[in-house]
Amino acid sequence: MVNPTRGILYPARLPEFHRLPAPSAAAELVAWFWVPEWDIEPGRSSRQEIVAYPALNLVVDAEAVTLSGATTRMSHRDLRGTGWAVGALLRPAAVAALVDDPTALVDGERPLDASAADVGELHGSVVAAMGSGDGHRDRAVVTFARWLEERVGRIGDPARQANALMDVLMGEEAALTAEEAAARLAVSVRTLQRMAHRHVGLSPAAMIRRRRLQEAAVRMREQSDVDLASIAAELGYADHAHLTRDFQTVLGIAPRVYRAESNR
Structure with a gap:
């Protein structure tokens, strides 16, 4: 859940x-x-x-x-x-x-x-x-x-496939890459991209980045004893620095500062 x-x-x-x-x-x-x-x-x-x-x-x-x-x-x-x-x-x-x-x-x-x-x-x-x-x-x-x-009104197969795209990119045990998501859905990466733009407005890569940031924020709040490098590795970031850059770019705050503020 x-x-x-x-x-x-x-x-x-x-x-x-x-x-x-x-x-x-x-x-x-x-x-x-x-x-x-x-x-x-x-x-x-x-x-x-x-x-x-x-x-x-x-x-x-x-x-x-x-x-x-x-x-x-x-x-x-x-x-x-x-x-x-x-x-x-x-x-x-x-x-x-x-x-x-x-x-x-x-x-x-x-x-x-x-x-x-x-x-x-x-x-x-x-x-x-x-x-x-x-x-x-x-x-x-x-x-x-x-x-x-x-x-x-009535839901057809294309709409259900779009829902499956969201599940694969944002649900439990979600895909770490667009290529993995496309393979799970048995479509090409280009088809996956068209589906995402048509039904969400963002690229699959942008959706994956958003999910990882959300999960990173939850873990920083709830797992204060886990270091940032471990969180980065678990979520598929290349390294701690990659997580920090992504976090800073979207949220405008460094992960260590966010962790301190969220636990006050």
Whole structure:
């Protein structure tokens, strides 16, 4: 099972945060739903820093429905006041129903047309669920999942193959190289690259780098007695220096500094 804090750089700083599984009927469309809720004292803020999964997210909050693309760098959001969001980490099979070219959304986001009847229905039903008392998160997820099922429709073999690509690159015992991933899927490396760009917007190599960084961050937080060289070797980096360069480039912080800060 994927570590629930993978991708979250400072879990101890999170407000109330939940990851909920997708209902079985939507399991091919959503990896999981995530629901933060916060109530920050007036005049203060809470910065949440993320090295996000290489995937698209569909997010509903009190104001809008937003589709966010895959990212190539660390991102953050400053939370203020009182609020909530319900996000769906999309599996590749859901992407084509929401955007024609996911590469155009890399490191960006766009609101879905609120005037469209189905988008307005999604927003209204999730807002109503989140304000409905005990069990509100589960009700919001069920509503959200049902909307995605109707929007996407029948899942075909190409979409399932795209999901398999994500599993091979990001799941447990994931491939260490694009060549290994292509071999597991019985496709050429070029086909693998086309699939990744069409359904995620990033290259397979970029997805592999992101997974390794996420896993490195988790191990630095949770395995304080393991040296960085050992972590680098276990994750397929050429050496300790390679891990340090990758970490510094994407996160803007040295691994040893991150390890010290995350354990305060």
